Amino acid sequence: MAAAAAAGSGTPREEEGPSGETAAPQPQAPTSAPGARLSRLPLARVKALVKADPDVTLAGQEAIFILARAAELFVETIAKDAYCCAQQGKRKTLQRRDLDNAIEAVDEFAFLEGTLD
């Protein structure tokens, strides 16, 4: 769970200073504006999934990153599609059956059929 917090946040800390001792090296120096995280999902977990495939030999860092980002987009997409079903039922809580309906209704989600049980 701690990995999620390490995805960069807060104000950048600067190393320079008048003090005599050199500052300890920062574990991660955020370079972009605060809040502009590139991906929220921990790359290590995504990498573990990728390595689970016996046919995969190696995966580059960029590939892992894009997969993480794609997974986020996928979560957003499926959540929104499922919500449309809930809305029709005039409910404000997304239920499992809304998800099942979305999977059946949307062609792109066909690969999920039978995998969530």
Added chain:
Amino acid sequence: MAERPEDLNLPNAVITRIIKEALPDGVNISKEARSAISRAASVFVLYATSCANNFAMKGKRKTLNASDVLSAMEEMEFQRFVTPLKEALEAYRREQKGKKEASEQKKKDKDKKTDAEEQDKSRDEDNDEDEERLEEEEQNEEEEVDN
């Protein structure tokens, strides 16, 4: 602990946050639905990996790269992801480049500091010549820190 690929779930907290931000305020999600979406995301990654691997093998490469994944998205009929993914990739490359340059600079500074420390240890044993040289280096260090 037997690990099937589908059991490699992504962190619940992150999944929940992504879902909540995608939906309007006030909308909730049941635990079962959230857990199912998390599972679906894992399956998505596995499926995408498999598709991407096919493209890599076609290109006779053993390493999956970014374009393999983008091709996989199109193959899976998620073309709408391609543009935002390309933008994210650009930003990621810029960030990696910045990090690399920063760490190279840190390494140079660290190497210099390590040299000075090693000489500190042997200072007691050395003669005056070395002490003079060391003083010069110490002065240099102070100059840098003042910046």
